[in-house]
Amino acid sequence: MKTIYDYDIGIIGGGAAGLTVASGAAQLGARALLIEKETVLGGDCLHVGCVPSKTLIRTARACHTMKNAQEFGLPALDLPPVDFAKVRERIRSVIAAIQKHDSEERFCRLGVRVVFGEPAFVDEHSVRLEGGTVSAKNWVVASGSSPQRPPVEGLEKTPCITNREVFSLARLPASMIVLGAGPIAVEMAQAFSRLGTKVSVVQRSGQILSKEDKDMADGIMKVLAAEGVVFHLEASVLGVKDLGQEREVRIRTREGAAMALKAEQILVAMGREPNLKGLNLEGIGVSFDRKGIQTDARMRTSRKHIYAAGDVTGAFQFTHTAGYEGGIIVSNAIVHLPRKADYTFMPWCTYTDPELAGIGMNEKAAGEAGLEYDVFTEVFEDNDRSLAEGEAVGKIKMLLDRHEKPIGVQILGPRAGELLNEWVAVLNGKVKLSTLGSAVHPYPTLGEINKRVAGAYLSPKIFSDKVRKGLKFFFNLKGRACGPGDGA
Numbered sequence: 459m460k461t462i463y464d465y466d467i468g469i470i471g472g473g474a475a476g477l478t479v480a481s482g483a484a485q486l487g488a489r490a491l492l493i494e495k496e497t498v499l500g501g502d503c504l505h506v507g508c509v510p511s512k513t514l515i516r517t518a519r520a521c522h523t524m525k526n527a528q529e530f531g532l533p534a535l536d537l538p539p540v541d542f543a544k545v546r547e548r549i550r551s552v553i554a555a556i557q558k559h560d561s562e563e564r565f566c567r568l569g570v571r572v573v574f575g576e577p578a579f580v581d582e583h584s585v586r587l588e589g590g591t592v593s594a595k596n597w598v599v600a601s602g603s604s605p606q607r608p609p610v611e612g613l614e615k616t617p618c619i620t621n622r623e624v625f626s627l628a629r630l631p632a633s634m635i636v637l638g639a640g641p642i643a644v645e646m647a648q649a650f651s652r653l654g655t656k657v658s659v660v661q662r663s664g665q666i667l668s669k670e671d672k673d674m675a676d677g678i679m680k681v682l683a684a685e686g687v688v689f690h691l692e693a694s695v696l697g698v699k700d701l702g703q704e705r706e707v708r709i710r711t712r713e714g715a716a717m718a719l720k721a722e723q724i725l726v727a728m729g730r731e732p733n734l735k736g737l738n739l740e741g742i743g744v745s746f747d748r749k750g751i752q753t754d755a756r757m758r759t760s761r762k763h764i765y766a767a768g769d770v771t772g773a774f775q776f777t778h779t780a781g782y783e784g785g786i787i788v789s790n791a792i793v794h795l796p797r798k799a800d801y802t803f804m805p806w807c808t809y810t811d812p813e814l815a816g817i818g819m820n821e822k823a824a825g826e827a828g829l830e831y832d833v834f835t836e837v838f839e840d841n842d843r844s845l846a847e848g849e850a851v852g853k854i855k856m857l858l859d860r861h862e863k864p865i866g867v868q869i870l871g872p873r874a875g876e877l878l879n880e881w882v883a884v885l886n887g888k889v890k891l892s893t894l895g896s897a898v899h900p901y902p903t904l905g906e907i908n909k910r911v912a913g914a915y916l917s918p919k920i921f922s923d924k925v926r927k928g929l930k931f932f933f934n935l936k937g938r939a940c941g942p943g944d945g946a
């Protein structure tokens with residue numbers, strides 16, 4: 459006898475991954491249930507992640523430009539202190555505007571039943587919810603991640619903030635110690651420093667943004683240091699203490715000395731952990747570890763009808779990855795078209811100023827994979843628009859494998875995330891570098907740097923001695939009209 463389930467698909471978590479599955483499944487005619495533990499949909503990205511952070515970063519950038527008005531030939535401004543309540547209000551209004559796209563009403567219109575609550579699996583097809591039980595043929599765990607609380611002495615007893623609190627502070631902290639130097643830590647360090655907070659960053663390894671190539675990460679660190687952020691690299695945190703008005707972080711410095719840092723706020727940004735508590739995944743045989751739920755390339759867990767997507771898998775913790783993985787699940791679970799996730803050209807961006815964006819392999823990854831590669835570079839100092847904008851820090855790096863095929867691009871520079879989009883099309887569309895190099899780009903734009911780096915690879919081939927000799931032979935070209943030592 460065929461088992462009858464309440465729903466075709468049940469989704470746990472109303473963030474980027476869960477919402478993508480829910481809307482896709484419902485629009486294809488599936489009976490979809492979406493369960494969210496908070497009182498609103500949208501997940502971390504909308505409420506305490508991408509959206510508030512990028513809004514804060516924009517405000518901080520405006521503040522920085524105002525403070526540096528003289529660099530643009532304008533009179534110097536004497537700015538009053540930043541009122542964080544107003545900044546917070548702007549953040550809230552941007553969230554509210556976007557929230558409309560992620561409202562319960564909108565999902566209901568699409569055909570999704572939304573329930574707010576915390577489910578727990580009672581068997582591999584059913585969850586307990588609001589005192590009852592609901593069943594679904596397929597389930598998706600898309601419950602996201604939370605800031606990790608590392609085992610640091612005194613941390614539990616010391617008031618600290620994470621991404622959950624940092625965007626709704628009552629006032630701008632006079633000082634802040636940021637623990638960690640990943641993308642969230644570094645973005646927040648620069649934003650708060652620009653608004654007027656005295657910021658120190660404590661990092662265990664020898665570079666910030668440790669997954670990035672060191673030259674690119676150092677480029678960002680140099681800018682932040684020049685803006686006043688203090689970095690303690692290769693430093694270990696010995697303990698944390700509440701001093702009443704201030705908090706103290708004791709560290710062991712690179713040189714081995716003990717040092718006490720004091721600040722009004724401590725921002726803990728030392729990685730993420732999957733939200734798995736209370737789901738009873740262990741009870742139904744879904745495998746997971748400290749990093750997250752393990753899946754195969756079709757996003758299936760060890761129970762094939764239960765899928766997982768987004769931050770909860772612990773892999774690429776980005777909103778666009780969560781959405782992509784959600785789409786893979788819709789294909790597999792609803793359309794029954796076997797589709798595998800492919801992360802070869804998964805792009806990413808850290809929204810510091812300058813931004814650092816990448817796609818494919820950087821030198822670190824290529825080295826770890828044992829690949830031979832060549833690097834082609836162009837600097838923003840040679841881009842006319844960058845100079846006009848007063849934003850000439852950074853460079854683009856293009857990596858080609860030994861078959862001269864692009865395997866990755868990294869951009870450190872103004873609006874690097876936007877510039878990377880051309881590479882998203884080039885790499886995914888298998889566009890030839892000669893096509894990119896010969897395509898007309900509007901002048902003066904930052905994007906010309908993409909064409910130029912392709913040109914850096916093509917030029918030596920086009921303007922080679924061999925080509926020159928051939929043209930001389932066929933068309934009787936007369937050669938150089940001026941050389942070293944001639945002319946002015």
Ligand SMILES: Cc1cc2nc3c(=O)[nH]c(=O)nc-3n(C[C@H](O)[C@H](O)[C@H](O)COP(=O)(O)OP(=O)(O)OC[C@H]3O[C@@H](n4cnc5c(N)ncnc54)[C@H](O)[C@@H]3O)c2cc1C
Nearest residue numbers: 471473474475495501502503507508602768769775776777
């Ligand atoms: C400060 C910050 C800045 C970021 N900036 C960027 C950025 O610029 N670009 C980018 O791509 N990514 C960014 N990210 C990462 C991005 O926010 C995440 O990758 C993305 O939100 C993952 O989506 P998700 O659906 O997996 O998880 P989430 O968006 O976290 O959604 C999970 C949902 O599940 C719910 N949930 C949890 N447990 C349960 C339960 N037991 N029952 C029911 N519901 C549950 C949660 O309440 C939440 O709504 C940032 C993250 C942070 C913290």
